[in-house]
Amino acid sequence: xxxxxxxxxxxxxxxxxxxxxxxxxxxxxxxxxxxxxxxxxxxxxxxxxxxxxxxxxxxxxxxxxxxxxxxxxxxxxxxxxxxxxxxxxxxxxxxxxxxxxxxxxxxxxxxxxxxxxxxxxxxxxxxxxxxxxxxxxxxxxxxxxxxxxxxxxxxxxxxxxxxxxxxxxxxxxxxxxxxxxxxxxxxxxxxxxxxxxxxxxxxxxxxxxxxxxxxxxxxxxxxxxxxxxxxxxxxxxxxxxxxxxxxxxxxxxxxxxxxxxxxxxxxxxxx
Numbered sequence: 001x002x003x004x005x006x007x008x009x010x011x012x013x014x015x016x017x018x019x020x021x022x023x024x025x026x027x028x029x030x031x032x033x034x035x036x037x038x039x040x041x042x043x044x045x046x047x048x049x050x051x052x053x054x055x056x057x058x059x060x061x062x063x064x065x066x067x068x069x070x071x072x073x074x075x076x077x078x079x080x081x082x083x084x085x086x087x088x089x090x091x092x093x094x095x096x097x098x099x100x101x102x103x104x105x106x107x108x109x110x111x112x113x114x115x116x117x118x119x120x121x122x123x124x125x126x127x128x129x130x131x132x133x134x135x136x137x138x139x140x141x142x143x144x145x146x147x148x149x150x151x152x153x154x155x156x157x158x159x160x161x162x163x164x165x166x167x168x169x170x171x172x173x174x175x176x177x178x179x180x181x182x183x184x185x186x187x188x189x190x191x192x193x194x195x196x197x198x199x200x201x202x203x204x205x206x207x208x209x210x211x212x213x214x215x216x217x218x219x220x221x222x223x224x225x226x227x228x229x230x231x232x233x234x235x236x237x238x239x240x241x242x243x244x245x246x247x248x249x250x251x252x253x254x255x256x257x258x259x260x261x262x263x264x265x266x267x268x269x270x271x
Contacts, residue, residue: 029261032268034238035246037206038214039257039270041164041173043222043229044129044140046198048105049147049157049179050224051094052120054191056081056113069094070101079109087126089134094191099227100134103127113149120147131227139165153181157198169207176200177216183223192225197232212238217245226253228270 055072069092073082082104085092089102103126110119122145128137143161150156155178162173183195197219205211213236220232229248237243247258259266 028264029241029244030264030266031210031238031241031261032259032266033208034204034206034210034212035236035244035257035259036268037164037169037171038173038202038204038212038236039229039246039268040138041162041171041202041204042220043227043270044138044164045142045145045159045162045173045175046157046179046196046220046222046229047224048122049155050194050196050222051083051191052081052105052107052122052147053155053181054194054224055083056107056109056120057188079111081107081109083107085127089128089130089137100130100137101128102137114152116149116151118149121145122147136167139163141165147179150178153185155179157200171207172205173202174204175202175214177202180219182221193223195221195223197221206238210238212236220248221251223253228253228255 071084073084084104085101087102089100091098092101105127106123106125108121112118124141127141128139130137141163142159144158146158148156157177157179159173159175164171164173177198177200179196179198181194182197184190184193187193199216199219202214214234216234218233220229222229230253231248231251233245233247235243236246242262244259244261255270257268257270259268
């Protein structure tokens with residue numbers, strides 16, 4: 001009889017434990033920081049490809065000089081292109097977003113840029129960007145930043161050891177992408193209609209120290225005349241969490257990004 005009582009007590013406790021577990025609601029996944037921080041990396045690094053390619057076409061001869069933009073210097077003997085925004089910061093009109101930039105972008109080519117498999121090695125030297133009138137700047141750098149030409153319109157874009165730093169955070173970003181010019185290639189004197197799509201994978205660490213991985217599900221597209229990524233989507237997976245869909249829209253030039261986590265929709269703004 002005593003054994004039966006103990007057995008019944010154990011069964012009762014187990015049943016109660018199962019009931020408690022079934023009634024307990026899982027904490028909802030509302031983590032958005034990794035998606036926001038990835039977009040900070042995506043937008044600026046991708047936009048530099050557009051400007052570099054624009055200036056480097058036809059053996060990196062300058063197609064158009066912006067009088068109120070950075071100082072452009074070319075060394076055709078050593079195959080070097082310098083884009084110098086100065087140290088004080090200036091409003092940059094070259095890619096249509098009118099952000100303030102400072103520092104230098106130095107690009108070294110291993111051969112004439114129009115050749116297949118030509119490689120451009122990019123150095124970001126004291127390079128910083130502000131989208132609030134210079135009140136604060138975000139620094140961008142990379143241990144390895146290369147653009148390799150595949151054909152007349154396509155490139156492989158690689159960043160290893162990318163860093164994006166501002167007061168209070170230091171983001172990390174690494175990517176390998178296939179980038180294709182999808183607009184503006186026939187208008188060689190106008191940078192603003194140049195548009196590029198990008199597909200591939202990335203990894204990063206957000207400002208909270210959480211690693212994440214990214215896989216493009218629909219090519220992301222940005223036109224030089226727009227400050228923001230305009231379309232495309234990707235799956236972003238923070239460490240220990242499920243994948244969420246980041247949706248940049250269908251072409252409108254705005255800073256709004258859709259985010260879907262477990263069927264729940266959110267919106268955040270690109271900086």
